Amino acid sequence: MSRRIVAIAALGLAVIVVALDMAASPPNPYAAPSLIAFGSGQAQSGGFCGALPN
Amino acid sequence: MSAVLHDGVSGSGRGRILPRAGLIGLAALLVATVAALAGARFGLMLAIGLGIGMTLEGLRFGFAGPWRAMILRREPAGILAQLLAIGIVAIVALPLIASNSGELVGAEAPIGFAMIGGAFVFGAAMQVVMGCGSGTLINAGSGNPVGLVALPFFALGSFLGAYNLLWWTDLGALPIMVLRGTTGLAVTLAGLAAVAAVLLWRAAPGTRAVPRRLILAAVLLAGFAIANLLVAGQPWGVVYGLGLWVAKGAAGLGADLSGSGFWSAPGNADRIGASVLTDYTSLTDFGLIAGAFVVASWRAGGLSAPLPKLPARAWLATVIAGLLLGYSSRLAFGCNVGAFFSGISTGSLHGWVWFAAAFAGSWYGVRLRPLLGLEARG
Numbered sequence: 001m002s003r004r005i006v007a008i009a010a011l012g013l014a015v016i017v018v019a020l021d022m023a024a025s026p027p028n029p030y031a032a033p034s035l036i037a038f039g040s041g042q043a044q045s046g047g048f049c050g051a052l053p054n
Numbered sequence: 055m056s057a058v059l060h061d062g063v064s065g066s067g068r069g070r071i072l073p074r075a076g077l078i079g080l081a082a083l084l085v086a087t088v089a090a091l092a093g094a095r096f097g098l099m100l101a102i103g104l105g106i107g108m109t110l111e112g113l114r115f116g117f118a119g120p121w122r123a124m125i126l127r128r129e130p131a132g133i134l135a136q137l138l139a140i141g142i143v144a145i146v147a148l149p150l151i152a153s154n155s156g157e158l159v160g161a162e163a164p165i166g167f168a169m170i171g172g173a174f175v176f177g178a179a180m181q182v183v184m185g186c187g188s189g190t191l192i193n194a195g196s197g198n199p200v201g202l203v204a205l206p207f208f209a210l211g212s213f214l215g216a217y218n219l220l221w222w223t224d225l226g227a228l229p230i231m232v233l234r235g236t237t238g239l240a241v242t243l244a245g246l247a248a249v250a251a252v253l254l255w256r257a258a259p260g261t262r263a264v265p266r267r268l269i270l271a272a273v274l275l276a277g278f279a280i281a282n283l284l285v286a287g288q289p290w291g292v293v294y295g296l297g298l299w300v301a302k303g304a305a306g307l308g309a310d311l312s313g314s315g316f317w318s319a320p321g322n323a324d325r326i327g328a329s330v331l332t333d334y335t336s337l338t339d340f341g342l343i344a345g346a347f348v349v350a351s352w353r354a355g356g357l358s359a360p361l362p363k364l365p366a367r368a369w370l371a372t373v374i375a376g377l378l379l380g381y382s383s384r385l386a387f388g389c390n391v392g393a394f395f396s397g398i399s400t401g402s403l404h405g406w407v408w409f410a411a412a413f414a415g416s417w418y419g420v421r422l423r424p425l426l427g428l429e430a431r432g
Contacts (some may be wrong), residue, residue: 003350007347017299029093032095042287048334050291
């Protein structure tokens with residue numbers, strides 16, 4: 001067995017995560033934010049490793 | 055650099071042109087698909103993740119490996135390249151955040167008992183599996199079985215660590231402390247220079263030069279990290295996305311997450327219900343895996359190497375280390391990316407404390423690795 005199997009399995013894992021999520025929470029492109037946050041006037045709202053809930 | 059490019063990315067024969075064109079097409083298709091399904095910003099975030107993944111794998115730029123090289127052989131080149139990348143990001147990011155607060159935020163987090171302990175454990179665990187936050191994703195995408203086995207447990211640990219995060223931070227933490235403005239930038243750059251000076255002083259003879267390959271990688275990585283900040287409004291991170299995947303799975307299976315102050319908080323609860331294709335750290339995580347896959351597939355013989363033979367205790371150690379990587383990185387408010395790279399480069403003092411604690415943990419981790427059977431038998 002070579003590393004190719006492992007690499008394909010890793011990609012497969014990512015595809016499974018996205019596919020299962022697509023079924024439960026389909027994205028809505030019409031609710032998308034502007035292309036770039038910088039200069040958009042919108043407050044940052046993404047999840048981040050350092051963020052602590054208030 | 056030329057050797058890497060010659061052996062790797064550009065060492066092509068005619069028979070490889072079509073597969074390589076296919077790889078580029080596949081990457082472009084992925085970006086276009088995400089942009090069409092979720093929005094252009096999210097497609098751009100996946101592209102940034104792909105760029106980071108290709109840079110890390112293509113130019114052999116890592117975090118755990120260089121720390122190991124410094125501890126075992128006193129070779130500082132890899133860490134010096136990390137400091138260079140962090141410094142470049144700081145020069146751009148600190149003024150931008152100062153003049154655009156709200157739109158752009160730094161990787162700011164409090165220093166505390168759990169944060170320091172978490173960083174120490176993370177440093178040890180990342181040496182056991184030779185993969186940090188970004189490294190585990192790159193390793194998995196480039197065909198390393200230890201990375202692939204560690205990854206789901208890393209994600210599970212990240213979910214569990216976040217679940218209990220508020221209990222841990224209640225043990226004691228300082229207010230968030232951030233270096234801001236011109237003075238903050240000067241102090242950050244002086245700190246990076248001081249660490250570099252210590253590394254050069256401690257370096258073994260003949261190891262002080264930084265290869266051009268690593269300098270190029272540091273500049274590219276800094277560029278992608280700045281792009282991450284400008285596009286997402288937040289710095290590059292890894293572990294939030296991994297924990298979110300498990301939180302989504304748990305919620306989908308009917309688990310009640312209301313007992314977790316973290317996962318039931320409004321922003322996090324909203325993200326559990328939203329598409330994973332709109333979560334910035336998830337998108338760059340996917341990009342890292344796919345970018346490493348593209349480069350490993352592109353490189354002649356990159357994926358044809360046989361898998362290492364490891365004893366059962368090595369796989370058990372990988373599972374445990376994966377869990378610890380995830381859990382500890384949440385207590386530490388980030389991994390080598392979210393806390394060390396992004397924390398220091400956006401002025402958060404917790405990034406510096408993370409560096410010291412994780413490096414101390416790494417000192418023990420490099421000695422644990424052979425005892426756990428993770429040095430391949432061939």
